[in-house]
Amino acid sequence: MPVRQDWKVYRNVRTLNKSNKMSIIEINNLTKIYDGSEVEVIAVNGIDLSFDKGEFAAIVGPSGSGKTTFLNLLGGLDRPTSGEVIVDGVNIWNLKSRKLIDFRMNNIGFVFQSYNLIPVLTAKENVEFVMHLQGRPKAERYKRTRELMESVGLADRLNSRPAKLSGGQQQRVAVARALASKPKFILADEPTANLDSKSTENLLDIMENLNKDENITFIFSTHDARVVKKARRVITIEDGKVVWDEKR
Amino acid sequence: MNNIIIAWRNLWRNKRRTLITVASVFFGVLFSTVMTSMQEGSYSSMVDNVVKFYSGYIQVHSEDYWENKTINNTFEPTDSLIDKISQVKEVIHFTPRLESFALASSEEITKGVMVLGVDPVKESQVTGIEKWIEKGRYLNPGDKGILVGIDLAKYLQLDLNDTIVLLSQGYHGISAAGKYPIAGILNFPSPELNRQTLYMELSNCQDFYSAYNLLTSLVIMVKNQYDLPDAMKELRNEISSPFSVMSWNEMQPELVQMIEADRAGGVFMKALLYMIIGFGILGTIMMMISERRREMGVMVAIGMQRFKLGNIIFFETLFIGFLGVLVGFLGSIPIIGYYYNNPIRLPADAAEIMIEMGIEPLLYFSWMPSVFYNQVITIFVITALIAIYPVYKSRTMKVNLALRA
Numbered sequence: 038m039p040v041r042q043d044w045k046v047y048r049n050v051r052t053l054n055k056s057n058k059m060s061i062i063e064i065n066n067l068t069k070i071y072d073g074s075e076v077e078v079i080a081v082n083g084i085d086l087s088f089d090k091g092e093f094a095a096i097v098g099p100s101g102s103g104k105t106t107f108l109n110l111l112g113g114l115d116r117p118t119s120g121e122v123i124v125d126g127v128n129i130w131n132l133k134s135r136k137l138i139d140f141r142m143n144n145i146g147f148v149f150q151s152y153n154l155i156p157v158l159t160a161k162e163n164v165e166f167v168m169h170l171q172g173r174p175k176a177e178r179y180k181r182t183r184e185l186m187e188s189v190g191l192a193d194r195l196n197s198r199p200a201k202l203s204g205g206q207q208q209r210v211a212v213a214r215a216l217a218s219k220p221k222f223i224l225a226d227e228p229t230a231n232l233d234s235k236s237t238e239n240l241l242d243i244m245e246n247l248n249k250d251e252n253i254t255f256i257f258s259t260h261d262a263r264v265v266k267k268a269r270r271v272i273t274i275e276d277g278k279v280v281w282d283e284k285r
Numbered sequence: 286m287n288n289i290i291i292a293w294r295n296l297w298r299n300k301r302r303t304l305i306t307v308a309s310v311f312f313g314v315l316f317s318t319v320m321t322s323m324q325e326g327s328y329s330s331m332v333d334n335v336v337k338f339y340s341g342y343i344q345v346h347s348e349d350y351w352e353n354k355t356i357n358n359t360f361e362p363t364d365s366l367i368d369k370i371s372q373v374k375e376v377i378h379f380t381p382r383l384e385s386f387a388l389a390s391s392e393e394i395t396k397g398v399m400v401l402g403v404d405p406v407k408e409s410q411v412t413g414i415e416k417w418i419e420k421g422r423y424l425n426p427g428d429k430g431i432l433v434g435i436d437l438a439k440y441l442q443l444d445l446n447d448t449i450v451l452l453s454q455g456y457h458g459i460s461a462a463g464k465y466p467i468a469g470i471l472n473f474p475s476p477e478l479n480r481q482t483l484y485m486e487l488s489n490c491q492d493f494y495s496a497y498n499l500l501t502s503l504v505i506m507v508k509n510q511y512d513l514p515d516a517m518k519e520l521r522n523e524i525s526s527p528f529s530v531m532s533w534n535e536m537q538p539e540l541v542q543m544i545e546a547d548r549a550g551g552v553f554m555k556a557l558l559y560m561i562i563g564f565g566i567l568g569t570i571m572m573m574i575s576e577r578r579r580e581m582g583v584m585v586a587i588g589m590q591r592f593k594l595g596n597i598i599f600f601e602t603l604f605i606g607f608l609g610v611l612v613g614f615l616g617s618i619p620i621i622g623y624y625y626n627n628p629i630r631l632p633a634d635a636a637e638i639m640i641e642m643g644i645e646p647l648l649y650f651s652w653m654p655s656v657f658y659n660q661v662i663t664i665f666v667i668t669a670l671i672a673i674y675p676v677y678k679s680r681t682m683k684v685n686l687a688l689r690a
Contacts, residue, residue, distance in 0.1 A: 114586055115685040135590060142588020149688060153583045157298030170588045218588065 061221055061254065062088040062111070067120035069106050069277075080106040082277035083120070088222070088256060093248045095268035096258040103277040104258035105226055111256070112145050112224045113137050125221065142170055146215030148225035148257070152207040154199040160186065160210045161195040167218045185213035189243050205236025212243060216253065225257035229264055241267050288593065292600035302573055303605065309569045310609020310668055311616060313562030318617040318660040320558060324551050325651035326625070328544050332510075334475040334645065335540055336533045338412055341379075341504035342513050343520065344536060345370065348529040350501060351536070356385045356456050359499035360528065369523040370505060375516035379505040380407035383490045387453035387461070389433075389483060391441040398437060398483045400451070402490020411506045414471070414484070421445045421469030428486040430468025434479040438470050445470065449483075456496040463493050474647075476640045563667045566609075567674065570602060574675050575690075581679055582687025595676035602675060606668025610661045617657065624650040 069081040080103045088094060096104045109115035111122055113129045121128045124144060132140055147153075154163045161182055168178040186192050189209035199207050208228060215223045225244075229237040245267055247253050257264065265271055273281030296303045336342055345366070350358040362381060370379055383402035388395050405424040409415045415423045419435055431449065433441075443449060448464050455461035465485070473479050491497050507516045513532060520530045534541045574581075584594055629648040631639060636646030 109685045112586075114688070115683075138585065138588055138590055141586065147586055149583075153579060153688060155580050155583060157295050157580075166584075167587050214587070 060087045061090045063123040065121045067110055068118045070118045079277050084279055090254055091252040092254050092270055093268055094256045094270040095265050096272050098274035102274045104274055108224050108226050108258055113141050144221045146220035146223035148211045148215050148228045150227040150230045152211050154207055156199050159196045159198055164213045164217050185216055189213045205232050208240055222254035227258055229261045288596045289600050292597045295601055296604055306569045306605045307609045309565045310606055311613040314610050314613025314660055314664045315617050317558055322621045322650045322656045325656055326649035329651055330649040335537050338473055338475055340533050340536055342507045342533050343505040344531050345503040346529050348527050356494050359496055359501050361498050362500055373516055373519045375507045375512040377506050377508055378410040379503055380404055380411040381500045382502045382504055384501045387451045390450040391443050394441050399481050400483050402485050402487045404487050411504055417471045417473050418469045419472035424486050431465045432469045432471050432484040433467055434482045435470050435472045436479040455494040459495040461494050474645050567671050570671055574678050578687045578690040582684050585684050591680050595679040598675040599672045602672035606665050610665045614661050621650050625652045
């Protein structure tokens with residue numbers, strides 16, 4: 038078990054991963070500075086990391102450490118001040134706005150802390166939505182929606198609106214939605230933060246099974262010890278820097 | 286899926302929000318339509334008071350008459366003149382008049398009055414004067430009796446069959462004096478006419494003024510004011526010196542100016558109303574967008590292009606605008622229909638002031654199609670302009686912030 042004081046050693050994990058042919062995400066010197074009215078805030082401070090296909094990685098750190106900002110930069114939701122995010126050889130921050138949105142649609146799945154399902158759509162429609170955007174045929178959409186809803190244990194709630202589902206059920210629908218576009222990786226920002234222990238357990242099992250069975254890459258930020266326990270890689274961020282990167 | 290279908294479906298997935306927004310457009314249309322109807326109704330009533338009860342849409346005079354309205358500037362209607370007027374297809378009726386002033390006296394009271402010598406049959410066709418008889422009877426051809434306005438009769442303290450004495454100057458300075466029995470009392474909707482008019486049978490009037498076979502005007506009616514420009518054009522082509530052809534708005538410039546001045550004030554009021562309505566709708570749309578900010582953020586985050594999101598929200602706002610103007614239009618029909626048939630009577634104090642100004646103390650409503658479609662179009666255009674706001678917001682939204690909204 039590495040000790041915290043030796044964090045600099047573990048920054049070099051990046052170098053190790055760079056040589057790995059399976060790496061799907063390369064992050065180089067990623068920095069995000071917010072210009073406050075009086076003082077600028079460095080939310081992400083020169084992070085270098087890489088992720089391999091099939092990783093089940095947790096980003097941990099105290100509140101305000103920069104976990105969410107880091108995931109937003111990684112997912113193309115927030116523009117970095119400097120640095121690059123390379124997904125399968127594409128620097129996503131070199132893409133124009135429209136291309137970036139298309140890139141997100143086809144390559145990245147999102148699971149948000151507060152589920153963020155579209156309230157006017159049913160569970161089935163939420164899952165189908167991204168496939169609509171991708172222009173997939175109706176039959177394929179229907180089949181995949183059924184499969185995904187079954188895989189998250191909600192085949193009987195296809196026509197329920199989010200408001201009629203529990204928090205755990207909504208988050209499972211969100212996972213199904215994130216998988217619908219067949220993304221290269223899924224980013225989950227504190228996916229269990231609003232869930233009770235049973236729902237958390239359930240959701241983690243689903244995510245872990247999808248990761249193991251279908252080799253889907255999950256990168257999630259969390260405070261939750263149960264989630265950290267399941268992760269096979271734990272990256273600790275403090276003050277916008279990676280201070281710990283442990284592979285299990 | 287088609288953006289329009291998605292937009293329509295979205296509306297009904299949150300009925301409460303949609304209905305609140307539709308209601309803001311509905312009230313906008315309702316207020317502006319009712320207000321415009323009342324405004325146009327009052328103008329129509331003013332014009333009717335002048336055109337339909339008195340001046341007609343067009344008059345033919347001797348060319349000097351309008352500048353110098355004396356009994357000496359009369360003319361003798363020739364067959365050719367009558368033929369030319371009859372041949373204009375927009376003209377539905379016309380009637381001869383001899384019109385001048387006289388002093389009317391009862392036992393101890395005297396008042397200046399306007400004397401109109403009319404052809405009883407033709408006058409009734411043009412101005413429908415017969416229906417305003419309050420007491421007594423209408424005139425017959427060759428009748429020696431006269432008709433007086435109700436307020437004039439009251440002022441002179443005269444009633445049916447009482448005798449009225451008229452004194453004036455006749456054609457080329459001849460003295461005009463006569464005694465006439467009151468055959469009927471008229472109660473026009475126009476207080477001004479009630480106060481000062483006196484009708485005589487034409488030949489009786491010509492005899493009184495010694496203006497035999499002479500007229501001051503031929504009063505012409507067309508079907509409605511939309512036929513007026515064509516009729517005027519044709520009459521002016523056909524009729525020239527020594528006659529002149531004038532339309533009602535040339536003869537009543539004060540009325541036209543009054544309406545135009547009021548309309549100008551109305552434009553300001555309406556602009557104010559449209560601003561209130563517009564900001565009401567904008568406020569509701571802003572609330573809707575604020576409420577849906579996270580939803581919009583999620584859509585863009587997972588792959589919806591901003592322009593597509595903007596299109597969907599634009600269509601949603603247009604649908605809201607369309608539904609609002611539709612129900613506003615349908616809602617305003619019964620209200621305006623009711624008040625069109627039952628004009629609002631002003632309270633006593635206000636009514637008195639209006640009567641003194643020579644205006645009928647009733648608030649009329651207009652039933653013209655333009656009242657409805659102008660408002661419907663205006664509010665729809667306002668809503669369409671407001672729909673730019675959500676499109677702008679969807680284009681400029683910061684996704685990471687929207688997701689935390």
